[in-house]
Amino acid sequence: MRLPITRYYGSKRKLINKIWEALNDLQIEFDSVLDLFGGTGVVSYFMAQKGKHVVYNDIFSFNCEIAKALLCSSRGVFSESDALCLLNKVAGREYDNIIAENYIDIYYTDEENRIIDTVIQNIPYLEPEKQASAYYVLFQSCIIKRPFNLFHRKNLNLRTNFVKANFGNKKTWEQSFEDLFIKFTRELNELQFTVLPQVEITNFSALNCNRHADVVYIDTPYFPKENGGSITYHSRYHFLEGLMNYAAIPSHIDYSKVNLEINISRNLEFERRSCFIHELDQLINMHRDSIIALSYTTEGYPSIDELEAIIRRYKARTHVCYLGQHSFALNRNNAGRQEVLIVGI
Ligand SMILES: C[S@@+](CC[C@H](N)C(=O)[O-])C[C@H]1O[C@@H](n2cnc3c(N)ncnc32)[C@H](O)[C@@H]1O
Structure with a gap:
């Protein structure tokens, strides 16, 4: 599938096929996806191409326009x-x-x-x-x-x-x-x-987005393991x-x-290290009736174990899918960093 070329920090363009395979391997059946931290729209675009109903959300209106161009504007x-x-x-x-x-x-x-x-x-x-x-x-x-x-x-x-x-x-x-x-x-x-797919674009902070879907895909800003000045x-x-x-x-x-x-x-929602765990807990609680798919990395804070524990509070089963190494275009010095999808069913 042809995907938009993205030059955006944290874009999942190079991972979306693996995310899709991971969901398939877990035999997850779904018709709709809520892409809460939508960014470039590449995940929403992929899901729309696969025939899913999509809700794209991002806190920035410029990203929402990018998503609207890709998903809601006819060729x-x-x-x-x-x-x-x-x-x-x-x-x-x-x-x-x-x-x-x-x-x-x-x-x-x-x-x-x-x-x-x-x-x-x-x-x-x-x-x-x-x-x-x-x-x-x-x-x-x-x-x-x-x-x-x-x-x-x-x-x-x-x-x-x-x-x-x-x-x-x-x-x-x-x-x-x-x-x-x-x-x-x-x-x-x-x-x-x-032929335009079934897509809704929303422009809320994630904790204020009350849309529902079978699968909620969560791709928050990411913090490095070591506490350093992170850029929002x-x-x-x-x-x-x-x-x-x-x-x-x-x-x-x-x-x-x-x-x-x-x-x-x-x-600053999801941009402060000190509040991140609490905010993620709130978000998973809001979507406890949906399948949760959370992207993160082994080199981040919180650890994969901590993230899995948060999801387990609300979901009966969790799976950690290791998606392999992936040097982000903007971040090449991350030897050993593995991308992960944590799924809560
Ligand atoms: C890791 S990126 C997502 C990348 C996206 N999955 C992609 O493939 O392009 C995180 C996104 O979350 C958005 N964001 C940051 N804080 C947010 C919040 N509190 N609520 C909703 N979106 C937020 C940012 O604008 C950014 O686009």
Whole structure:
């Protein structure tokens, strides 16, 4: 099955086949899945391709737009010319320059900042059924241009100081928005469904999401074993969530941070080590009538034994499925780290 190429921290693109096999091996029968920490939407997309009813949820509205583009927008509706038109200012329309004025030398070049300002203000004028695809194309282009594909550091200089012109990353970063818009529009059209699957997209924090399904897939933020300063998803992707709330950006910039973090949709649920066990316990309790499938890793906190014990409080049987080693694209130095699916039946 063709899957979207993801450049997102913690994406399960490379694991989803193994997750599916693990559920099959346990002979779990299900019609519906709740993907509570949906991220890139790759798990929801896979399940929808397999004919399951899907509820996708994520705390960030930019991720929800990405999921909407993949799952709820029909193939062929958003064209390359739609994408390219977004790059031009429309005569008679007034434009703000919020990114160009506030984010000089932070994430993108001046010219790119101006393009982002234009595109984000053009999208609301598109027909509603094209908007999610437009956000998808803009966000994928913004992500691919960032060193490490993240926004938690002000490090445009990594990009601009890199002189070796054919160094792989440099080439990727310097692709124009025009080329990227064409590339991602083509890719998206190949992935989109012709007949839309049964999917609902929700934008709640996991503990506030009251949807139910036969299988609840839980893929929380992850903490390393050793207690160190961990980076939140908000910190990694605040800029894209900011773009979803464009007019509100100036009043939410945190000037105490060098990277001018945008304080919108910041929520510490499942992002604090000290509260994680308690929050996970609450979440499993909420879904104790569903089959639980929890992704984690052997090198994380809490340990697999602790996680299994939490699930066992609510479920009669648990299984720990070891999915093998998997070096995440953004995290290659994890020798010995095994990916795990803990299933509660
Ligand atoms: C490990 S990633 C999930 C990756 C996803 N399974 C995929 O394959 O792309 C964790 C996701 O949880 C989201 N998130 C963080 N805290 C959350 C919360 N309290 N409720 C819902 N989603 C949350 C983040 O935005 C992030 O997309």
